[in-house]
Amino acid sequence: MLRGELRNALAALLLLTAGLGHAGAADLYSVGTITSGTAPERRDIGFANCLRDVVVRVTGDTRLLNEKRLAEQARHAGDLIASYSFRDRMSGTPIHDEQGSYDRPHNLTCIFDQTKLDAFLKSFEREPWLKRPRLVAVIGIRDMKGAASMLASDSLAPRDKDMRTALISAADKLALPILLPSQQQLMLAGLALPASAKTDPARLGTLARMAGGERALVGTMVWNSKPAGWVAEWRIADAPPATRWGISGVGYDDAFRNAVSGAAQVLSGHEEP
CATH class of the missing domain: 3.40.50 (Rossmann fold)
Structure with a gap:
């Protein structure tokens, strides 16, 4: 029992010390959210959520969430995204009743174009916060x-x-x-x-x-x-x-x-x- 507890403690320590070093610039521009399916309207909601998250992630400034221009750009968030991918959170679980892929929860990962996002941030007089x-x-x-x-x-x-x-x-x-x-x-x-x-x-x-x-x-x-x-x-x-x-x-x-x-x-x- 003691060995199991020690393993748990070591695992917790590793989680805290591994993978949380100084974030690379490319990592800053990758964010994720959960969507209800992959239909275009659901995807666009996810894109907007990811834009709000990445703006704060890159700058560290939560006050930007109150900016009107961010709300406007969120409706066209896809213009700033270099690539994205979906992963079915219920992968391996059979579809039941009339449920289709439309409303199954998915992890959406968006990688934003660094040059385009940086240009958007400059409109707020903000720059990427790199030295953390x-x-x-x-x-x-x-x-x-x-x-x-x-x-x-x-x-x-x-x-x-x-x-x-x-x-x-x-x-x-x-x-x-x-x-x-x-x-x-x-x-x-x-x-x-x-x-x-x-x-x-x-x-x-x-x-x-x-x-x-x-x-x-x-x-x-x-x-x-x-x-x-x-x-x-x-x-x-x-x-x-x-x-x-x-x-x-x-x-x-x-x-x-x-x-x-x-x-x-x-x-x-x-x-x-």
């Missing part, structure tokens, strides 16, 4: 039972495994390299208890370097029963206090998406989240 620091996430948690803990790369609790997966997914969508410290690294840095939000930047910087990163994304997540959901607060350790952000009344998937999008906003130089 390797972040170490220092996250203190107080759960629904009132138990306090730190999210670590090698903790074996089932909830922590799910949280790590959610964090990786959020970071991957924005191509933001991210790591979690191990339990030992947290203890060596004096951060084994969730008081990280008040820890001085120097100590957090030391922990980030110890864990193989460059800067620290610091956060607290507290479960609130009324209304039910997580209350999360985030900051970049060495950034000005004005750049703190957060979200409340959400599941941890949304809390981590909020953490990563805010971090990208700050680190890409596009002011506060």
Whole structure:
């Protein structure tokens, strides 16, 4: 049983450390979404969703989602796409009743033309954000039972495994390299208890370097029963206090998406989240 637990811990650590290095320029322009079938009207909806995602992924600036010109271009998103492909998410599952390929869920992957997309971004006075620091996430948690803990790369609790997966997914969508410290690294840095939000930047910087990163994304997540959901607060350790952000009344998937999008906003130089 112990060997199985160790394998799980090592697998989680590898997921966090592999494949999340500095994103290559070509990788930034590839995004995916889920569509209800492959019909042209469904495909075009997917193209529009992919355009919105790739604009934020490439620039780190979520404020572009509010731009009228982006909404207009989304209706012609295919003009900026170099290639795309579909994969049936139910491949191998027989079609039942009158269901056809029209409404079966598919993964749509779009690769945008780098030259065309960059030209489109220039119309917003934006450029690709290529130099991305390797972040170490220092996250203190107080759960629904009132138990306090730190999210670590090698903790074996089932909830922590799910949280790590959610964090990786959020970071991957924005191509933001991210790591979690191990339990030992947290203890060596004096951060084994969730008081990280008040820890001085120097100590957090030391922990980030110890864990193989460059800067620290610091956060607290507290479960609130009324209304039910997580209350999360985030900051970049060495950034000005004005750049703190957060979200409340959400599941941890949304809390981590909020953490990563805010971090990208700050680190890409596009002011506060």
